[in-house]
Amino acid sequence: MAVQKLPIAKAINESLRKALETDPKVLVMGEDVGKLGGVFRVTDGLQKDFGEDRVIDTPLAESGIVGTAIGLALRGYRPVVEIQFDGFVFPAYDQIVTQLAKMHARALGKVKMPVVIRIPYGGGIGAVEHHSESPEALFAHVAGLKVVSPSSPSDAYWMMQQAIQSDDPVIFFEPKRRYWDKGEVDTDAIPGPLHAARTVREGSDLTLAAYGPMVKVCLEAAAAAQDEGKSLEVIDLRSMSPIDFDAVQASVERTGRLVVVHEAPVFYGSGAEIAARITERCFYHLEAPVLRVGGYHAPYPPARVEEEYLPGLDRVLDAVDRSLAY
Amino acid sequence: MAVQKLPIAKAINESLRKALETDPKVLVMGEDVGKLGGVFRVTDGLQKDFGEDRVIDTPLAESGIVGTAIGLALRGYRPVVEIQFDGFVFPAYDQIVTQLAKMHARALGKVKMPVVIRIPYGGGIGAVEHHSESPEALFAHVAGLKVVSPSSPSDAYWMMQQAIQSDDPVIFFEPKRRYWDKGEVDTDAIPGPLHAARTVREGSDLTLAAYGPMVKVCLEAAAAAQDEGKSLEVIDLRSMSPIDFDAVQASVERTGRLVVVHEAPVFYGSGAEIAARITERCFYHLEAPVLRVGGYHAPYPPARVEEEYLPGLDRVLDAVDRSLAY
Amino acid sequence: MTVESTAARKPRSSNSSSGAGTKRATAKKAPEKKTPAKKAAAKSAAAKSAAREAAPHDAPQHDPELVQLLTPEGKRVEHPEFGIDLTPDELRGLYRDMVLTRRFDAEATSLQRQGELGLWASLLGQEAAQIGSGRALRDDDYVFPTYREHGVAWCRGVPPENLLGMFRGVNNGGWDPNSNNFHLYTIVIGSQTLHATGYAMGVAKDGADSAVIAYFGDGASSQGDVAESFTFSAVYNAPVVFFCQNNQWAISEPTEKQTRVPLYQRARGYGFPGIRVDGNDVLACLAVTKYALERARSGEGPTLVEAFTYRMGAHTTSDDPTKYRRDEEREAWEAKDPIQRLRTYLESEKIADADFFAALDEEQEALGKRVREAVRSMPDPDPMSMFENVYADGSALVDEERAQFAAYQASFADSPVAGEGK
């Protein structure tokens, strides 16, 4: 009844709709979010139903979008901001890092910053420059921000609900190449905590940890590995800040091996933090060093080579083999 | 003769002067770099001697400063840009990340981006908000940028020379609380490579790796530890991107233990990358997990608690003890 | 829909639940609200008289003058301030440029449909703005384009096929900017205006009398970077022309979402002139741009040119304009087509004959063919090229990753499956 089969984009759309319906303080704002419904149609139909005062086409200026969202939050609104593509968040970076992230602490808790920043991110869609990046580490390093990414329609729906309900700023990374992947969404469910990881496949030989678009790749890798007799556990981290280290630790204590997979460059990426912290927590459990599979230290390449840049099944399995070889 | 005893600020000043003298294409630009000589006097006297066309007071707009520096570089100039304080680099972040870092690759090598961005960084000077931060990880994660930090007057002089000579953009983090620390500078020396780490103290029980302002803390910790009979090796990384992993690996292969120290928050900080990579390289050599000492996941605190936030002697020694306890 | 239509201005009262206008103005010009709002304003002595510095928005709205030298009907008209005197050859040249640019653009659009390009940003409708301004340039001038300046690229002599590389996905910029003094396409909106300003500061430092031109759109006018480029160029008196193609739309947003007064007026508050030109009139665009470039050359600093034009097509091939704009608007602009009006003029003045048009048709076909062939034969990049040009001076990190990648690739040498799963 309340269970529908939806693609991720539509699940987010439904979640925004629900929030707009439930709380008159919720606003949706960004470039082209109105009539067009966003370049990915994630906000499709919302302006029509909630009006231009609640679903707001903004001037083309990301710092202005986030800066005014902060002001709106100070006035009691709960803006959900869309950044059109990952590569276009940087003009807003100053407002996000120096203002949005720090305002609550600066005010000694007297003001809250319930702002969600939605960013379609990641590659694999054959796009031009700036449309395929994974800048999550650049936000996760900054205290005061929470950083999450769903990998399924159900999480897309519920994590968006929770992000909007959160009194903290949440950077909500949407795996754009999975926008059209379908899955069941139970809009009556009782969701788990926003920042908890989830074991999406159980296994005993090695743990794969990923989030967003890479969860699917890891599940495929685990399926392929099974054919070769290897039992891989797959953890969907869901949150890059904070990270549910307890869940990863518990898994690694059983498997003894961890491979972290993300699209972002490995160098200074989230895999580094996970490797460092899990190695500290599981020093005597690890049979192999934590290995990382991710992007290279190079600008995201042109579309016709992106498949070589992005972690895929083979590169994950290669890392699995290297880990198991220890 | 060519050896002078100089504080770090003056060593950078001399290095800029040398560059302005030697290469007519070198420019110095930023807020208050002219008559005032910068808020730390690092550019003192340069405008007087080289004129307003080469030492340029800019409008108060960091994106504009970096953006026009990119244009000047395209025209064949070699701008050395000053950002007044660490916390004020973010308005320029978009230009740095999406333009400066990627221009050379975007042009398939046809254009070069010899731009140095000087950023006085770090805490410990009792300053107000935004004046004490260590955002190096936010630049090191970005391909196309090089990120360095000197810890001594000699390095300050020579690394600045090399940064200006580099055809790549270099983010040059200046340890502001060490600006007045004196040391010998040999302006006739032949410097080593810009991105090589340097062992600043030899030891056998454990390796401390640091850069910029934390090198001094580590040296003091090593001296204190010696009294307790512990022999610590101290490596000054000097470069946060790339990182001289070979040097760290060689040391850790001997000592079996590594503690990384930086002021920046530990979470997603440079220590994570070093821990991850060194654990991978030295898996069988490590007697203990790589430990990290750094800032907390919190906004840089008000000055009257900053000493508790900043890694100091005691916190380093605490980590050393914990490592040795494995 | 024109930029002059005012943004909605509802007077607010404390009891009303409706907020200040975020409503997009309708196509018709909203009548100026003359009655003072209920609340106090009118009562205060100060408010009784209009502020001297009141915005044009508040002042009686006389239509901002559009510099025009050739009417939509193809009639040559004079403008009191901007004149131009062109030879028949030059006039035919401008026509040829526009026609070939449009043909190239159409070819690219169809190559995208055929899957040869991943995306295409068409300049359809903006040929006059681009060819007029592009032909105003000297060789030693320098151009900073957005991603849509295919016509300007044409004027600079950039081989058209080179523009397609990034849209095909084989590179992120397929030409040497210094070969034609035409910088790479810039996708991050507004960034290039600062590069242009910096470059112009360098030109001035060199004592050269070249000029720089920065292209940007109506949407881009909202970016802080564009404002900062106005500030820097004014303060340093940099020889730069800001050429804004106001094509009425930033993807789905009409210009009212970026400004409530005509964009050319923006410049004045930064201390330099702004001129609005009929962006579908190639002669006017040429004349006005030449004027602005001469100002730059002679040390008078920046100028903003707003070319009032129209994006006839979709934003890009990924866009669906039926979601947000009416056909009638496009149709109204078709009557102002930049190519047709010049053709009418050339024909009525007998500057070009049937042979000329026939030869041009052939040239079009040849260009289309050349572009098609060039695109189809563009090889995919070598994967190893990912690691090239990250740094000019090299990097140990890149070397390490390149070596790992090479080893990984080599590990598939004997395996039948060499690709990556998805």
Added chain:
Amino acid sequence: MTVESTAARKPRSSNSSSGAGTKRATAKKAPEKKTPAKKAAAKSAAAKSAAREAAPHDAPQHDPELVQLLTPEGKRVEHPEFGIDLTPDELRGLYRDMVLTRRFDAEATSLQRQGELGLWASLLGQEAAQIGSGRALRDDDYVFPTYREHGVAWCRGVPPENLLGMFRGVNNGGWDPNSNNFHLYTIVIGSQTLHATGYAMGVAKDGADSAVIAYFGDGASSQGDVAESFTFSAVYNAPVVFFCQNNQWAISEPTEKQTRVPLYQRARGYGFPGIRVDGNDVLACLAVTKYALERARSGEGPTLVEAFTYRMGAHTTSDDPTKYRRDEEREAWEAKDPIQRLRTYLESEKIADADFFAALDEEQEALGKRVREAVRSMPDPDPMSMFENVYADGSALVDEERAQFAAYQASFADSPVAGEGK
């Protein structure tokens, strides 16, 4: 040095090695260059006539009018557009506000010298701009200050000692913004203008008739964020007043490094009015700000007010203005002191008598004492407070680090040395 002096404009010739002016204009107004530059400009037909939209910079430079109601000599004058009618009580109140604000400021400066504060940013000289605008506000209006609006804070009823916390280093903002509708000090230049705009958008959405005021400096006018706040506020017709205190300096940079035309003119190009007011005239600042606030309330959208004033002291206690400006400049401005001129007026008009001034002197002393004592008794924060308020909803990561820190602190419990080395 005034903002009207033009930025240097050297005509460039291709042989000259000197670039376009980056030279700071001298204090004297440079004569306008009337002779055309050697190069082609003058030859082009277009250049023969001045562009209609030429900048005021190029137009004959008539002194932009400064709204003034009280001359530096303390004479009350009328302004054709802005009038004000105040009771003796109100006039004495403004005087008192300015005097006490200055006293508080002086106290803070000396507390910094005594090591009680790490830094202080003095408002000396800007009292009229701040008190005039601050007293124009209603309780339900909302203020977004920079870091120097101590006078405005005073008008809002923020206890002055609360302003000192961040300068002492015990917090990063020591008051609840919503208690007095006075937002926290913002150090990153220009950011708050966007917050103000967003807040004002919210006010409009709520249908309230409150207004919002954003303070910023002449230096800040160059930041992209400020330009974006102009764009957003104009497009959404937000009820916000942009109050720019042009105190002639951004640390060591004179206003010519930010603009070559008067700053109030900036607004027009965004579609709303800009007004320049004598920033040392508290009556004029009050009248003009009231006018701008009423515009906001009644749905007419944003206004830019440029208060032309002077930073009498150093930028902050860390600054040494002798490095970059001459004493004479300061002395010239002393003659325009905002407090003295109102005192002259009050005395000459017999609005205040010796008793009033004597009582105020006592009040000053009491305020000084209260501030000194409050500061000296401000405790250092508990180190554990670092971990508070990072998140409203808490965070496992912060909890983990807090626990580690607590354990680490506890490990010193029996050790004699509890601090950190440096």
